[in-house]
Amino acid sequence: MSDLLELAVGIAREAGEMLLAKRPARPEVVQTKSSGTDVVTALDRASEDLIRQRIRAARPGDAILGEEGGETGEGRVRWVVDPIDGTVNFLYGLPEWAVSIAVEVDGEVVAGVVNAVPRGELFAAEKGGGAELLRDGAPAERLRCNGEVPLSEALIATGFGYLPARRAVQAQVLAHVLPKVRDIRRGGSAACDLCSVAAGRVDGYYERGVNHWDVAAGGLIAAEAGARLGGLRGRPAGSDMTVCAAPALFEELCDLLEPLDPERDA
């Protein structure tokens, strides 16, 4: 493990332990962002504060982009932090949430960690070094996404944004996708969805409107497990659209999505 990945793993573990220890039975919403459904809890902030402190202590010259604190610092190395991906699940006590930390060098993600805390699973990857699932007391498991799955037999994860107009378009797109695939899963954490692609727990994923911190680490983990990550019409993955699946299924998913114009405004 490189020093950067080791540091990211240590910090993601510490933040995860803090969140598990401090999560009250019903966490309180302290702020809403893009809409009334886009919530922040006190522990989103506490988790990001802890992560920022640990990064600064170890690597004071690095930049940090965090969901709650925005962009700070400059430098060739930038840390991309989602202190809780799946905040709505965290709020309700559902287990699908994670601490997500990616490290970029010159704009390229080179290391990623998704600590799926309630499940006791930590996913980690390094550019060119493959992806692994780490569980306490178990040997590291090398991850490989499912290959050779036709669209009609594919289990596809997706997610929805927080803006009502965006959701209306996403619902229309979903109505066309659902009859064409095995089934749909909406887990509530894009970072976990991408790790599920990596681990073969779903076959593919698509979503419009994700932020870089939602998918930076999980995207590398899925790619290192053999999946292709991108946008529609040959564009890179981004907030317009992020698609992830083994290469043949990725093509089939894009061919299905493109004519539906899922990037349109309502």
Ligand code: IPD
């Ligand atoms: C959200 C989750 C969700 C996805 C949303 C994201 P947050 O992140 O990843 O699965 O559908 O697009 O915004 O708000 O829990 O950090």
